[in-house]
Amino acid sequence: MGTFNYNIFLNEVLSQIKQEFEANNKETEYILWFSNIKYVESEELKIIVSIPSNMVKDKLITSGYLNLIESKLLEISGYKIKVDLTVKNITNNSPKKENIINELPVKPKVEVKKHPQLNERYTFENFVKGDNNSFAYNASIAVSKNPGKAYNPMLIYGGVGLGKTHLMESIGNAIYNEKQNNVIYVTAETFTNEFIQSINTNSVNKFKNKYRNADILLLDDIHFLMGKKETQEELFNTFEALYNSNKQLVFTCDRPVTELKDMNERLISRFGRGLSVDLQAPQYETRLAILQKKAEIEKIDVKLEVIELIAKNVCSNVRDLEAALTKIKAFAELMEQEITLETAQHLLRDSFSDPKQGNISIEIIQKVVADKYGISVSDLKGKKRNKNVVIPRQFAMFIARELTEYSTTDIGTEFGGRDHTTVMHSCQKVDELLISDPTVHTTIEMLKRAIKDYKK
Secondary structure: OOOOOHHHHHHHHHHHHHHHHHHOOOHHHHHHHOOOOEEEEEEOOEEEEEEOOHHHHHHHHHOOHHHHHHHHHHHHHOOOOEEEEEEOOOOOOOOOHHHHHHHOOOOOOOOOOOOOOOOOOOOOOOOOOOOOOHHHHHHHHHHHHOOOOOOOOEEEEEOOOOOHHHHHHHHHHHHHHHHOOOEEEEEHHHHHHHHHHHHHOOOHHHHHHHHHOOOEEEEEOHHHHOOOHHHHHHHHHHHHHHHHOOOEEEEEEOOOHHHOOOOOHHHHHHHOOOEEEEEOOOOHHHHHHHHHHHHHHHOOOOOHHHHHHHHHHOOOOHHHHHHHHHHHHHHHHHHOOOOOHHHHHHHOOOOOOOOOHHHOOHHHHHHHHHHHHOOOHHHHHOOOOOHHHHHHHHHHHHHHHHHOOOOHHHHHHHOOOOOHHHHHHHHHHHHHHHHHOHHHHHHHHHHHHHHHHOOO
Protein backbone atom coordinates (compact mmCIF):
# COMPACT_ATOMS: atom_id res chain seq x y z
CA MET A 1 0.00 0.00 0.00
CA GLY A 2 1.46 3.33 -1.05
CA THR A 3 1.65 6.54 0.95
CA PHE A 4 -1.66 8.41 1.10
CA ASN A 5 -2.23 12.15 1.34
CA TYR A 6 -5.15 11.87 3.72
CA ASN A 7 -5.69 15.62 3.83
CA ILE A 8 -6.35 15.69 0.08
CA PHE A 9 -8.73 12.74 0.41
CA LEU A 10 -10.67 14.52 3.18
CA ASN A 11 -10.92 17.79 1.26
CA GLU A 12 -12.18 15.95 -1.82
CA VAL A 13 -14.84 14.15 0.22
CA LEU A 14 -16.04 17.38 1.87
CA SER A 15 -16.13 19.06 -1.54
CA GLN A 16 -18.31 16.28 -2.95
CA ILE A 17 -20.67 16.41 0.04
CA LYS A 18 -20.95 20.17 -0.28
CA GLN A 19 -21.91 19.91 -3.96
CA GLU A 20 -24.51 17.24 -3.21
CA PHE A 21 -26.05 19.22 -0.35
CA GLU A 22 -26.20 22.41 -2.40
CA ALA A 23 -27.85 20.53 -5.28
CA ASN A 24 -30.51 19.35 -2.82
CA ASN A 25 -31.04 22.81 -1.28
CA LYS A 26 -29.33 21.78 1.96
CA GLU A 27 -26.61 24.42 2.00
CA THR A 28 -27.47 25.41 5.58
CA GLU A 29 -27.23 21.78 6.67
CA TYR A 30 -23.73 21.52 5.17
CA ILE A 31 -22.57 24.76 6.79
CA LEU A 32 -24.00 23.67 10.12
CA TRP A 33 -22.39 20.22 10.38
CA PHE A 34 -19.53 19.93 7.85
CA SER A 35 -17.95 23.35 7.29
CA ASN A 36 -15.90 23.33 10.52
CA ILE A 37 -14.43 19.83 10.08
CA LYS A 38 -10.63 20.32 10.04
CA TYR A 39 -7.84 17.85 9.29
CA VAL A 40 -5.50 17.37 12.27
CA GLU A 41 -3.30 14.35 11.53
CA SER A 42 -3.43 10.84 10.16
CA GLU A 43 -2.20 7.33 10.85
CA GLU A 44 -2.40 4.23 8.69
CA LEU A 45 -6.00 4.08 7.42
CA LYS A 46 -7.14 6.64 9.99
CA ILE A 47 -7.81 10.38 9.77
CA ILE A 48 -8.14 12.48 12.91
CA VAL A 49 -10.24 15.61 12.45
CA SER A 50 -11.27 18.43 14.78
CA ILE A 51 -14.81 19.71 15.23
CA PRO A 52 -15.99 22.70 17.27
CA SER A 53 -18.33 21.05 19.81
CA ASN A 54 -19.86 17.90 21.23
CA MET A 55 -23.10 18.99 19.59
CA VAL A 56 -21.52 18.64 16.15
CA LYS A 57 -19.95 15.32 17.14
CA ASP A 58 -23.31 13.93 18.26
CA LYS A 59 -24.98 15.04 15.04
CA LEU A 60 -22.30 13.59 12.76
CA ILE A 61 -22.57 10.22 14.49
CA THR A 62 -26.34 9.94 15.03
CA SER A 63 -27.36 11.27 11.63
CA GLY A 64 -25.10 8.95 9.66
CA TYR A 65 -22.97 11.82 8.35
CA LEU A 66 -19.80 10.24 9.76
CA ASN A 67 -20.65 7.03 7.85
CA LEU A 68 -21.20 9.17 4.74
CA ILE A 69 -17.68 10.62 5.04
CA GLU A 70 -16.10 7.21 5.55
CA SER A 71 -18.01 5.63 2.65
CA LYS A 72 -16.86 8.41 0.31
CA LEU A 73 -13.28 7.95 1.50
CA LEU A 74 -13.64 4.30 0.52
CA GLU A 75 -14.88 5.29 -2.95
CA ILE A 76 -11.95 7.66 -3.51
CA SER A 77 -9.10 5.61 -2.04
CA GLY A 78 -10.29 2.03 -2.42
CA TYR A 79 -9.47 1.47 1.27
CA LYS A 80 -11.60 1.55 4.40
CA ILE A 81 -10.37 4.64 6.21
CA LYS A 82 -11.65 5.39 9.72
CA VAL A 83 -12.37 8.97 10.79
CA ASP A 84 -11.87 9.93 14.46
CA LEU A 85 -13.65 13.05 15.73
CA THR A 86 -11.82 15.25 18.22
CA VAL A 87 -13.65 18.14 19.86
CA LYS A 88 -11.63 21.33 20.20
CA ASN A 89 -10.43 21.87 23.74
CA ILE A 90 -12.89 24.14 25.56
CA THR A 91 -11.78 25.13 29.04
CA ASN A 92 -14.19 25.57 31.91
CA ASN A 93 -12.69 28.94 32.74
CA SER A 94 -13.94 31.95 30.90
CA PRO A 95 -11.48 32.63 28.08
CA LYS A 96 -9.98 36.03 27.67
CA LYS A 97 -11.92 38.29 25.35
CA GLU A 98 -9.03 38.65 22.94
CA ASN A 99 -8.79 34.87 22.56
CA ILE A 100 -12.48 34.61 21.68
CA ILE A 101 -12.11 37.27 19.03
CA ASN A 102 -9.05 35.57 17.55
CA GLU A 103 -10.94 32.28 17.18
CA LEU A 104 -13.90 33.78 15.31
CA PRO A 105 -14.10 33.26 11.54
CA VAL A 106 -12.90 36.73 10.58
CA LYS A 107 -10.29 37.77 8.08
CA PRO A 108 -6.87 37.01 9.64
CA LYS A 109 -4.38 39.77 10.44
CA VAL A 110 -6.71 42.55 9.31
CA GLU A 111 -7.17 45.41 11.75
CA VAL A 112 -10.89 46.00 12.16
CA LYS A 113 -11.70 49.69 12.54
CA LYS A 114 -14.45 50.29 15.08
CA HIS A 115 -17.13 52.76 14.11
CA PRO A 116 -18.36 54.73 17.15
CA GLN A 117 -22.04 54.28 16.26
CA LEU A 118 -21.97 50.67 15.04
CA ASN A 119 -21.93 47.39 16.94
CA GLU A 120 -18.67 45.70 15.97
CA ARG A 121 -20.29 42.26 16.31
CA TYR A 122 -22.81 43.07 13.59
CA THR A 123 -20.92 41.72 10.58
CA PHE A 124 -21.83 39.59 7.59
CA GLU A 125 -19.58 36.83 8.98
CA ASN A 126 -21.71 36.61 12.13
CA PHE A 127 -25.03 36.65 10.27
CA VAL A 128 -26.57 33.23 9.69
CA LYS A 129 -28.00 32.94 6.19
CA GLY A 130 -31.11 30.85 5.51
CA ASP A 131 -34.14 30.63 3.24
CA ASN A 132 -35.85 33.28 5.34
CA ASN A 133 -33.21 35.97 4.78
CA SER A 134 -30.93 35.00 1.87
CA PHE A 135 -32.33 37.64 -0.51
CA ALA A 136 -31.86 40.42 2.05
CA TYR A 137 -28.41 39.09 2.97
CA ASN A 138 -27.16 38.98 -0.64
CA ALA A 139 -28.62 42.41 -1.40
CA SER A 140 -26.91 43.87 1.68
CA ILE A 141 -23.54 42.52 0.58
CA ALA A 142 -24.10 43.99 -2.89
CA VAL A 143 -24.84 47.40 -1.36
CA SER A 144 -21.72 47.25 0.82
CA LYS A 145 -19.55 46.52 -2.23
CA ASN A 146 -21.05 49.22 -4.43
CA PRO A 147 -22.63 51.92 -2.23
CA GLY A 148 -24.68 54.60 -3.90
CA LYS A 149 -25.04 52.58 -7.09
CA ALA A 150 -26.41 49.13 -6.26
CA TYR A 151 -29.95 49.25 -4.86
CA ASN A 152 -30.23 52.81 -3.64
CA PRO A 153 -32.15 53.33 -1.45
CA MET A 154 -32.45 49.96 0.26
CA LEU A 155 -35.25 49.12 2.68
CA ILE A 156 -35.08 46.08 4.99
CA TYR A 157 -38.37 45.23 6.68
CA GLY A 158 -39.63 42.51 8.99
CA GLY A 159 -40.77 41.74 12.52
CA VAL A 160 -38.95 42.28 15.80
CA GLY A 161 -35.68 40.40 16.33
CA LEU A 162 -35.27 39.02 12.80
CA GLY A 163 -31.95 40.73 11.99
CA LYS A 164 -32.83 44.05 10.33
CA THR A 165 -30.41 46.07 12.44
CA HIS A 166 -27.74 43.36 12.15
CA LEU A 167 -27.83 43.53 8.35
CA MET A 168 -27.96 47.33 8.31
CA GLU A 169 -24.98 47.68 10.63
CA SER A 170 -23.11 44.96 8.72
CA ILE A 171 -23.41 47.16 5.64
CA GLY A 172 -22.06 50.10 7.63
CA ASN A 173 -19.18 48.16 9.16
CA ALA A 174 -18.15 46.68 5.81
CA ILE A 175 -18.15 50.05 4.04
CA TYR A 176 -16.42 51.83 6.92
CA ASN A 177 -13.61 49.27 7.04
CA GLU A 178 -13.09 49.09 3.28
CA LYS A 179 -13.65 52.64 2.13
CA GLN A 180 -13.38 54.87 5.23
CA ASN A 181 -16.51 56.74 4.12
CA ASN A 182 -18.54 59.00 6.41
CA VAL A 183 -21.03 56.43 7.68
CA ILE A 184 -23.85 57.68 9.91
CA TYR A 185 -26.10 55.26 11.76
CA VAL A 186 -29.09 56.66 13.62
CA THR A 187 -32.45 55.45 14.85
CA ALA A 188 -35.53 57.32 13.67
CA GLU A 189 -36.22 58.27 17.29
CA THR A 190 -32.78 59.85 17.71
CA PHE A 191 -33.08 61.58 14.34
CA THR A 192 -36.39 63.07 15.49
CA ASN A 193 -35.04 64.17 18.88
CA GLU A 194 -31.98 65.81 17.31
CA PHE A 195 -34.17 67.63 14.81
CA ILE A 196 -36.46 68.96 17.57
CA GLN A 197 -33.44 70.03 19.62
CA SER A 198 -31.94 71.83 16.62
CA ILE A 199 -35.14 73.85 16.27
CA ASN A 200 -35.19 74.71 19.97
CA THR A 201 -31.53 75.79 19.94
CA ASN A 202 -31.56 77.58 16.57
CA SER A 203 -29.05 75.09 15.16
CA VAL A 204 -31.05 73.64 12.26
CA ASN A 205 -28.27 74.34 9.76
CA LYS A 206 -25.82 72.35 11.88
CA PHE A 207 -28.29 69.46 11.95
CA LYS A 208 -28.75 69.60 8.18
CA ASN A 209 -25.02 69.72 7.53
CA LYS A 210 -24.40 66.70 9.75
CA TYR A 211 -26.76 64.41 7.85
CA ARG A 212 -26.39 65.85 4.36
CA ASN A 213 -22.63 65.40 4.48
CA ALA A 214 -22.98 61.67 5.05
CA ASP A 215 -21.65 59.23 2.45
CA ILE A 216 -23.81 56.49 3.90
CA LEU A 217 -26.97 57.12 5.94
CA LEU A 218 -28.36 54.19 7.90
CA LEU A 219 -31.74 55.08 9.41
CA ASP A 220 -33.24 52.43 11.70
CA ASP A 221 -36.97 51.96 12.48
CA ILE A 222 -38.58 54.48 10.13
CA HIS A 223 -42.03 53.41 11.36
CA PHE A 224 -41.27 55.61 14.38
CA LEU A 225 -41.77 58.63 12.09
CA MET A 226 -45.48 57.97 11.56
CA GLY A 227 -47.43 61.11 12.45
CA LYS A 228 -44.31 63.28 12.81
CA LYS A 229 -44.92 65.56 9.83
CA GLU A 230 -42.10 68.08 10.32
CA THR A 231 -39.50 65.37 10.86
CA GLN A 232 -40.81 63.56 7.77
CA GLU A 233 -40.39 66.74 5.73
CA GLU A 234 -36.82 67.19 6.96
CA LEU A 235 -36.02 63.55 6.17
CA PHE A 236 -37.48 63.98 2.69
CA ASN A 237 -35.17 66.93 2.04
CA THR A 238 -32.19 65.01 3.45
CA PHE A 239 -33.10 62.05 1.26
CA GLU A 240 -33.20 64.21 -1.86
CA ALA A 241 -29.85 65.84 -1.08
CA LEU A 242 -28.09 62.52 -0.50
CA TYR A 243 -29.78 60.59 -3.28
CA ASN A 244 -29.01 63.26 -5.87
CA SER A 245 -25.36 63.12 -4.77
CA ASN A 246 -25.27 59.30 -5.22
CA LYS A 247 -24.91 58.70 -1.49
CA GLN A 248 -26.21 55.39 -0.16
CA LEU A 249 -29.36 55.31 1.97
CA VAL A 250 -30.47 52.25 3.95
CA PHE A 251 -33.66 52.09 6.00
CA THR A 252 -35.29 49.51 8.24
CA CYS A 253 -38.96 49.18 9.11
CA ASP A 254 -41.19 46.73 10.94
CA ARG A 255 -43.61 46.53 7.98
CA PRO A 256 -43.76 47.19 4.22
CA VAL A 257 -43.78 50.92 3.49
CA THR A 258 -47.26 50.57 1.96
CA GLU A 259 -48.55 49.85 5.47
CA LEU A 260 -47.09 52.99 7.04
CA LYS A 261 -49.88 55.26 8.30
CA ASP A 262 -49.86 59.05 8.51
CA MET A 263 -46.68 59.21 6.44
CA ASN A 264 -45.75 61.74 3.76
CA GLU A 265 -46.65 60.23 0.37
CA ARG A 266 -43.56 61.73 -1.25
CA LEU A 267 -41.40 60.06 1.39
CA ILE A 268 -43.13 56.71 0.92
CA SER A 269 -42.48 56.95 -2.83
CA ARG A 270 -38.80 57.60 -2.12
CA PHE A 271 -38.54 54.60 0.21
CA GLY A 272 -39.95 52.45 -2.58
CA ARG A 273 -37.68 53.86 -5.28
CA GLY A 274 -34.88 51.34 -4.74
CA LEU A 275 -34.98 47.78 -3.39
CA SER A 276 -37.21 46.52 -0.56
CA VAL A 277 -36.32 43.17 1.03
CA ASP A 278 -38.07 41.36 3.83
CA LEU A 279 -36.95 39.08 6.63
CA GLN A 280 -39.12 36.16 7.71
CA ALA A 281 -38.97 34.08 10.87
CA PRO A 282 -36.14 31.53 10.54
CA GLN A 283 -36.98 27.93 9.69
CA TYR A 284 -35.77 24.97 11.74
CA GLU A 285 -32.39 24.42 10.04
CA THR A 286 -31.59 28.13 10.18
CA ARG A 287 -32.57 28.25 13.85
CA LEU A 288 -30.12 25.40 14.50
CA ALA A 289 -27.38 27.27 12.65
CA ILE A 290 -28.09 30.48 14.61
CA LEU A 291 -27.86 28.64 17.91
CA GLN A 292 -24.65 26.87 16.90
CA LYS A 293 -23.09 30.16 15.82
CA LYS A 294 -23.91 31.79 19.14
CA ALA A 295 -22.73 28.73 21.08
CA GLU A 296 -19.37 28.89 19.28
CA ILE A 297 -18.96 32.64 19.78
CA GLU A 298 -19.98 32.52 23.46
CA LYS A 299 -18.05 29.26 24.11
CA ILE A 300 -21.14 27.43 25.34
CA ASP A 301 -20.59 23.67 25.38
CA VAL A 302 -24.15 22.41 25.07
CA LYS A 303 -25.56 19.07 23.97
CA LEU A 304 -27.12 18.72 20.54
CA GLU A 305 -30.43 17.55 22.03
CA VAL A 306 -30.69 20.82 23.98
CA ILE A 307 -29.97 22.89 20.88
CA GLU A 308 -32.60 20.92 18.97
CA LEU A 309 -35.11 21.44 21.79
CA ILE A 310 -34.68 25.21 21.58
CA ALA A 311 -34.76 25.26 17.77
CA LYS A 312 -37.99 23.26 17.65
CA ASN A 313 -39.82 25.29 20.26
CA VAL A 314 -38.59 28.89 19.91
CA CYS A 315 -39.83 29.83 16.46
CA SER A 316 -40.52 33.56 16.78
CA ASN A 317 -37.25 35.34 16.02
CA VAL A 318 -33.46 35.38 16.38
CA ARG A 319 -33.54 37.51 19.52
CA ASP A 320 -35.67 34.97 21.39
CA LEU A 321 -33.45 32.09 20.24
CA GLU A 322 -30.33 33.81 21.54
CA ALA A 323 -32.10 34.77 24.78
CA ALA A 324 -32.96 31.11 25.41
CA LEU A 325 -29.35 30.04 24.89
CA THR A 326 -28.10 32.87 27.12
CA LYS A 327 -30.43 31.66 29.89
CA ILE A 328 -29.00 28.15 29.52
CA LYS A 329 -25.45 29.51 29.72
CA ALA A 330 -26.20 31.63 32.80
CA PHE A 331 -27.74 28.70 34.66
CA ALA A 332 -24.80 26.42 33.86
CA GLU A 333 -22.26 29.02 35.05
CA LEU A 334 -24.09 30.24 38.16
CA MET A 335 -25.26 26.83 39.36
CA GLU A 336 -22.14 24.99 38.13
CA GLN A 337 -24.32 22.31 36.60
CA GLU A 338 -24.34 20.57 33.25
CA ILE A 339 -27.46 21.35 31.22
CA THR A 340 -29.46 18.20 30.59
CA LEU A 341 -32.49 17.95 28.34
CA GLU A 342 -34.78 17.82 31.37
CA THR A 343 -33.15 20.91 32.92
CA ALA A 344 -33.49 22.83 29.66
CA GLN A 345 -37.16 21.89 29.34
CA HIS A 346 -37.81 23.19 32.84
CA LEU A 347 -35.74 26.38 32.44
CA LEU A 348 -37.25 27.35 29.09
CA ARG A 349 -40.86 26.25 29.55
CA ASP A 350 -42.07 29.88 29.52
CA SER A 351 -40.02 30.68 26.41
CA PHE A 352 -41.49 27.95 24.23
CA SER A 353 -44.04 29.35 21.82
CA ASP A 354 -46.13 26.17 21.68
CA PRO A 355 -45.23 22.88 23.37
CA LYS A 356 -47.49 20.93 20.97
CA GLN A 357 -45.82 22.38 17.90
CA GLY A 358 -43.25 19.61 17.53
CA ASN A 359 -46.06 17.02 17.27
CA ILE A 360 -47.69 18.65 14.25
CA SER A 361 -47.26 16.77 10.99
CA ILE A 362 -47.90 17.90 7.44
CA GLU A 363 -50.48 15.11 7.20
CA ILE A 364 -52.50 16.70 10.03
CA ILE A 365 -52.24 20.12 8.39
CA GLN A 366 -53.46 18.74 5.07
CA LYS A 367 -56.40 16.90 6.67
CA VAL A 368 -57.59 19.91 8.70
CA VAL A 369 -57.30 22.34 5.78
CA ALA A 370 -58.99 19.92 3.38
CA ASP A 371 -61.86 19.35 5.84
CA LYS A 372 -62.36 23.08 6.39
CA TYR A 373 -62.63 23.74 2.64
CA GLY A 374 -64.65 20.66 1.75
CA ILE A 375 -62.03 19.14 -0.52
CA SER A 376 -59.88 16.03 -0.30
CA VAL A 377 -56.24 15.68 0.74
CA SER A 378 -55.57 14.26 -2.73
CA ASP A 379 -56.85 17.57 -4.15
CA LEU A 380 -54.21 19.42 -2.11
CA LYS A 381 -51.51 17.07 -3.39
CA GLY A 382 -52.81 16.97 -6.96
CA LYS A 383 -52.52 19.21 -10.01
CA LYS A 384 -55.91 20.97 -9.93
CA ARG A 385 -55.58 24.71 -10.55
CA ASN A 386 -59.11 25.92 -9.82
CA LYS A 387 -59.33 28.62 -7.16
CA ASN A 388 -61.20 26.54 -4.58
CA VAL A 389 -58.18 24.17 -4.46
CA VAL A 390 -55.24 26.51 -5.12
CA ILE A 391 -55.95 28.86 -2.20
CA PRO A 392 -56.36 26.07 0.42
CA ARG A 393 -53.19 24.45 -0.97
CA GLN A 394 -51.27 27.72 -0.55
CA PHE A 395 -52.67 28.16 2.96
CA ALA A 396 -51.64 24.60 3.89
CA MET A 397 -48.08 25.09 2.57
CA PHE A 398 -47.79 28.40 4.42
CA ILE A 399 -48.98 26.87 7.70
CA ALA A 400 -46.63 23.90 7.24
CA ARG A 401 -43.75 26.35 6.98
CA GLU A 402 -44.96 28.23 10.06
CA LEU A 403 -45.78 25.34 12.38
CA THR A 404 -43.28 22.60 11.49
CA GLU A 405 -39.55 22.19 11.20
CA TYR A 406 -39.79 20.87 7.64
CA SER A 407 -37.80 22.64 4.92
CA THR A 408 -39.54 24.00 1.84
CA THR A 409 -38.11 21.04 -0.07
CA ASP A 410 -39.69 18.59 2.38
CA ILE A 411 -43.01 20.43 2.26
CA GLY A 412 -43.01 20.34 -1.54
CA THR A 413 -42.42 16.60 -1.47
CA GLU A 414 -45.48 16.11 0.78
CA PHE A 415 -47.60 18.18 -1.59
CA GLY A 416 -47.38 15.91 -4.62
CA GLY A 417 -43.65 16.20 -5.25
CA ARG A 418 -43.58 19.94 -5.90
CA ASP A 419 -40.20 21.68 -5.77
CA HIS A 420 -39.16 24.13 -3.06
CA THR A 421 -39.61 27.18 -5.30
CA THR A 422 -43.31 26.37 -5.66
CA VAL A 423 -43.64 26.24 -1.88
CA MET A 424 -41.76 29.54 -1.49
CA HIS A 425 -44.00 31.14 -4.13
CA SER A 426 -47.13 29.90 -2.34
CA CYS A 427 -45.87 31.28 0.97
CA GLN A 428 -45.09 34.61 -0.68
CA LYS A 429 -48.63 34.79 -2.11
CA VAL A 430 -50.09 34.21 1.36
CA ASP A 431 -47.76 36.86 2.81
CA GLU A 432 -49.12 39.30 0.22
CA LEU A 433 -52.71 38.34 1.05
CA LEU A 434 -52.03 38.88 4.76
CA ILE A 435 -51.08 42.45 3.90
CA SER A 436 -53.87 43.20 1.44
CA ASP A 437 -56.80 41.27 2.96
CA PRO A 438 -57.40 41.45 6.76
CA THR A 439 -59.74 38.43 6.62
CA VAL A 440 -56.86 36.17 5.56
CA HIS A 441 -55.10 36.67 8.89
CA THR A 442 -58.26 35.57 10.70
CA THR A 443 -58.56 32.52 8.44
CA ILE A 444 -54.92 31.48 8.93
CA GLU A 445 -55.16 31.83 12.71
CA MET A 446 -58.40 29.83 12.73
CA LEU A 447 -56.74 27.04 10.74
CA LYS A 448 -53.70 27.06 13.05
CA ARG A 449 -55.92 26.69 16.12
CA ALA A 450 -57.81 23.82 14.51
CA ILE A 451 -54.53 22.10 13.63
CA LYS A 452 -53.12 22.47 17.15
CA ASP A 453 -56.36 21.19 18.66
CA TYR A 454 -56.55 18.18 16.33
CA LYS A 455 -56.91 15.03 18.45
CA LYS A 456 -55.83 16.96 21.53
